[in-house]
Amino acid sequence: MEFVLVDRPRPEIALVTLNRPERMNAMAFDVMVPLREELERISNDNSVRAVVLTGAGTGFCSGADQQSAGRIPHTEGLTRATIALRSMEILDQVVNTLRSMHQPVISAINGAAIGGGLCLSLATDIRVASTEAYFRAAGINNGLTASELGLSYLLPRAIGTSRASEIMLTGRDVGAEEAERIGLVSRLTPPGDLLETCFAMGEAIAGFSxxxxxxxxxxxxxxxxxxxxxxxxxxxxxxxxxxxxxxxxxxxxxxxxxxxxxxxxxx
Missing domain, CATH: 1.10.12.10 (Lyase 2-enoyl-coa Hydratase, Chain  A, domain 2)
Structure with a gap:
C-alpha cells in the first residue's frame, strides 16, 4: 500500500495525500519518510506552482502512531538513544521541507490535526479547514510536553502567545469555528468543498509571477x-x-x- 499519494488535479497543482486512513494518517515513519521524499521531488518540479496537502478518510493527521511507528531507515547497529535522535531528525526534516519548498503549500485540513498533525499544518503556508476539522496539542495529554516539531515556535506566531499557551497547556480540542476565529486557519468550508477551495486558491497563486x-x-x-x-x-x-x-x-x-x-x- 502506498502511504503517500501524489495527484495532479490541475495542471499546475500537486495534491499530496497522507494515505493511512485506518490510523487517521498517523505519523509512522512508513508515512513520513516517503512524504519528505515526495515533497523534495515536487519542490524541484518546475511545472508545479502550488501544493495542497491533505489526509485520506476522516482525519488530516493524528500525530505520533502509538501502536506501530513503522520502520526507521538507516538505524542498524544503533542504540535506543541514537535511534530516538534519528527519529526526531526525520520528523524535523518533514517540517523544514514544507517550509523550504519553492511552492506555497496549502493544507486542506479535513478532520483531526492532533499533535504532530497540528505541527504539519502549521508548517504549511496557508491553512484551510473543513467544518469537521479540529486541532489538539496532544503531547500534554500523553504525559509529555506539548512542545514538538516546532509547535512552541509556530503556534504563538500564528495565534498569539496567550492563546497558544492555553491550548498547549490544557490539551483541549480547538474546533473549526474557533480555529478560524483565532486565525489558526484562514478559511472554513463545508467538507465537500474543501479540496476545490484549495485548488482554486492554488490556481490563483499560479497566475502570479x-x-x-x-x-x-x-x-x-x-x-x-x-x-x-x-x-x-x-x-x-x-x-x-x-x-x-x-x-x-x-x-x-x-x-x-x-x-x-x-x-x-x-x-
Missing amino acids: RPGIELTKRTLWSGMDAGSLGRHMNQEGLGQLLIRLLTGNFEEATAARKEGRAPVFRD
Missing part, C-alpha cells in the same frame, strides 16, 4: 525568524528590487490594469 511568489514565501518565513525589523525590511527590499530590475512583471501588471485585462507574467 513565479519569483514574486517564491520570494514572498521566503520573506514571510524569514520574518518569523528575523532578529530585528530593520534587518527584515532590508531583506524584503532586496527581494522587491531584484524582481523590479530583472523582470518585466511590474510593467506588465501596469499595462494590464490600464487595458482592463488580466496580467500575463512571463518572468
Whole structure:
C-alpha cells in the first residue's frame, strides 16, 4: 500500500495525500519518510506552482502512531538513544521541507490535526479547514510536553502567545469555528468543498509571477525568524528590487490594469 499519494488535479497543482486512513494518517515513519521524499521531488518540479496537502478518510493527521511507528531507515547497529535522535531528525526534516519548498503549500485540513498533525499544518503556508476539522496539542495529554516539531515556535506566531499557551497547556480540542476565529486557519468550508477551495486558491497563486511568489514565501518565513525589523525590511527590499530590475512583471501588471485585462507574467 502506498502511504503517500501524489495527484495532479490541475495542471499546475500537486495534491499530496497522507494515505493511512485506518490510523487517521498517523505519523509512522512508513508515512513520513516517503512524504519528505515526495515533497523534495515536487519542490524541484518546475511545472508545479502550488501544493495542497491533505489526509485520506476522516482525519488530516493524528500525530505520533502509538501502536506501530513503522520502520526507521538507516538505524542498524544503533542504540535506543541514537535511534530516538534519528527519529526526531526525520520528523524535523518533514517540517523544514514544507517550509523550504519553492511552492506555497496549502493544507486542506479535513478532520483531526492532533499533535504532530497540528505541527504539519502549521508548517504549511496557508491553512484551510473543513467544518469537521479540529486541532489538539496532544503531547500534554500523553504525559509529555506539548512542545514538538516546532509547535512552541509556530503556534504563538500564528495565534498569539496567550492563546497558544492555553491550548498547549490544557490539551483541549480547538474546533473549526474557533480555529478560524483565532486565525489558526484562514478559511472554513463545508467538507465537500474543501479540496476545490484549495485548488482554486492554488490556481490563483499560479497566475502570479513565479519569483514574486517564491520570494514572498521566503520573506514571510524569514520574518518569523528575523532578529530585528530593520534587518527584515532590508531583506524584503532586496527581494522587491531584484524582481523590479530583472523582470518585466511590474510593467506588465501596469499595462494590464490600464487595458482592463488580466496580467500575463512571463518572468
